[in-house]
Amino acid sequence: AQSVTQLGSHVSVSEGALVLLRCNYSSSVPPYLFWYVQYPNQGLQLLLKYTSAATLVKGINGFEAEFKKSETSFHLTKPSAHMSDAAEYFCAVTKSGGTSYGKLTFGQGTILTVHP
Amino acid sequence: GAGVSQSPSNKVTEKGKDVELRCDPISGHTALYWYRQSLGQGLEFLIYFQGNSAPDKSGLPSDRFSAERTGGSVSTLTIQRTQQEDSAVYLCASSLDRRLGYEQYFGPGTRLTVT
Numbered sequence: 001a002q003s004v005t006q007l008g009s010h011v012s013v014s015e016g017a018l019v020l021l022r023c024n025y026s027s028s029v030p031p032y033l034f035w036y037v038q039y040p041n042q043g044l045q046l047l048l049k050y051t052s053a054a055t056l057v058k059g060i061n062g063f064e065a066e067f068k069k070s071e072t073s074f075h076l077t078k079p080s081a082h083m084s085d086a087a088e089y090f091c092a093v094t095k096s097g098g099t100s101y102g103k104l105t106f107g108q109g110t111i112l113t114v115h116p
Numbered sequence: 117g118a119g120v121s122q123s124p125s126n127k128v129t130e131k132g133k134d135v136e137l138r139c140d141p142i143s144g145h146t147a148l149y150w151y152r153q154s155l156g157q158g159l160e161f162l163i164y165f166q167g168n169s170a171p172d173k174s175g176l177p178s179d180r181f182s183a184e185r186t187g188g189s190v191s192t193l194t195i196q197r198t199q200q201e202d203s204a205v206y207l208c209a210s211s212l213d214r215r216l217g218y219e220q221y222f223g224p225g226t227r228l229t230v231t
């Protein structure tokens with residue numbers, strides 16, 4: 001079974017500072033990994049995805065993530081935070097094969113606060 | 117084009133009543149998923165449909181929950197004899213194909229409150 005752990009339920013940064021949101025996964029098979037963002041009272045929006053191609057994945061809004069198999073990690077970063085980045089971020093994993101792939105298992109989420 | 121839509125956006129119901137939640141996926145998307153988002157449990161998979169295949173119901177929490185997808189498009193999630201622990205946001209997502217290269221597009225959700 002797959003699982004995801006997001007370290008830190010709340011992260012606070014200053015505008016212009018580096019954003020680092022941590023995600024570690026556990027999977028018995030090669031995983032596919034995703035980061036989603038959720039703004040208040042809205043659905044989830046895909047930021048980026050890793051599907052076994054390049055290990056450094058670039059997404060929307062200046063975010064990127066690096067898949068590190070040796071560390072079982074898929075941390076999300078952005079060089080310079082903007083006020084509009086304040087939201088909740090979810091890391092998710094799914095199997096890369098089998099009958100249940102496509103079904104996402106989510107982490108508990110990290111609320112990002114950006115201070116002026 | 118239009119995204120995934122869900123209705124109602126909010127639903128307040130009394131304990132013991134039945135509720136129906138609707139999802140309209142993006143046109144042409146063959147895969148449809150239901151998830152539940154609650155304070156205690158986070159985001160949980162409930163059920164998914166792929167074309168004419170039998171749905172994967174492995175995430176449904178009890179037999180009070182059921183879902184159907186008519187004509188390969190609209191889906192309805194039904195909760196019978198609602199309980200307070202059913203209070204959550206129910207999210208629907210669709211994708212062009214269940215293969216993992218096709219990301220899931222989420223609707224805005226239905227917030228269900230059971231009083």
